[in-house]
Amino acid sequence: MSNAAAAESFGQFEGTSGYIASRSLIDAVNCSLALERPLLVKGEPGTGKTLLAHHVAEGLGMEMDSWHIKSTSKAEDGLYVYDTVQRLNDARFGDGNVGDIRSYIRLGPLGRVFSSEKRQVLLIDEIDKADLEFPNDILRELDEMQFTVMETGDEVKAKQRPMVIITSNNEKELPDAFLRRCVFHFIEFPDVDQMRDIVDVHHPQVEKALLEQVLTKFYWLREQKELRKKPSTSELIDWITALLRAGVNPRQLEAELPFMGALLKNEQDTKVISQYLDRDGKLPTSLDELKGPGRR
Ligand SMILES: Nc1ncnc2c1ncn2[C@@H]1O[C@H](COP(=O)(O)OP(=O)(O)OP(=O)(O)O)[C@@H](O)[C@H]1O
C-alpha cells in the first residue's frame, strides 16, 4: 500500500453531525480501527462515552451490538449461554428438537458480532461494574476473536474483526494485561466552545442570550469546590430542555437557578447553592467573570 493509500484508509471515522468529537477522540477511534484493538474510553459520567459507540457505528455505516456490564456479569455471558431450562421444559412437554443441542445455544453479544457477516461495532459498556477478574476473562476472546462452544465443539470465529468500544467510569482499576491490548482515550470535559456545539446538536433553537446565561451558570456551578458532584453535559442538556419548556427568559437566570434538580443530584449540593443564593450571593452574568475553564 502506498503512503497516501495507507493514510486514506487510516482516517475512516470523521465524526457525525449528532456527536461532537474532539480531534484527539477521532484520532483514537481511527487508531483503534487501524490496530484492530479495542478502544477503551474513560471520562466523567455524562461526557458521551456510551453515545460515542452509537455514533462510531453510524459514522462507519456499521450495525452496533451492546453488552451492558453489571456487577454480576460473567465473561461467558458475552460468548454464549446453553439454555438448559428450555431444553428441560421441551423434554418434559415433548416440544422442540431436544436432541439438537445447537438449538439451545444462545449467542451473547461477542458471539453475535463474531458470527456477523458484516463488520460491526460492539459496545462493552461500563466494564468497571463487573468484578476484578472480568476484564482478564475476556482478554483471550478479544485478542483471538474466536471461542469454542464446549457443548457442541463448534468454533465461533470472527468473520470480520468487530470495532470494540469499551467504556469505564474508573470505579475499578483495570489490569495491565488488559490495558496493553487497548487503545486508550480519556474524554476531557468540554470547554465552552465545544459545549456550545454540543448544545447546538440537541437544542439548535436556543436563543443566544439564554445560552450565554445558561453556560455561565453551568460553568460557575462546576467551579464550586463544595459540590460533591459537578453537573455533567447530559444534565446541562436536560436543564436547557426544562428551561425552554417553561419559557424561562435570560433575565430570570441572572439571580436565580430554576430547576436546580436537573443539575444537582444530592441534598448537600442543593443546600450549599440555595444557602448561597439566600444570603444574596451573586451569580455571575457573563463567562468573563469565571475563573476556571468556563472563562472565555
Ligand atoms: N460529545 C457529545 N456530543 C453530543 N451529545 C453529547 C456529547 N457528550 C455528551 N452528550 C450528551 O450527554 C448525554 C450523555 O451521554 P452518555 O450517556 O454517552 O454519557 P456517558 O459518558 O456514557 O455517561 P455515564 O458514565 O454516566 O454512562 C448524551 O445522551 C448526549 O445528550
Ligand SMILES: [Mg+2]
Ligand atoms: Mg454511559
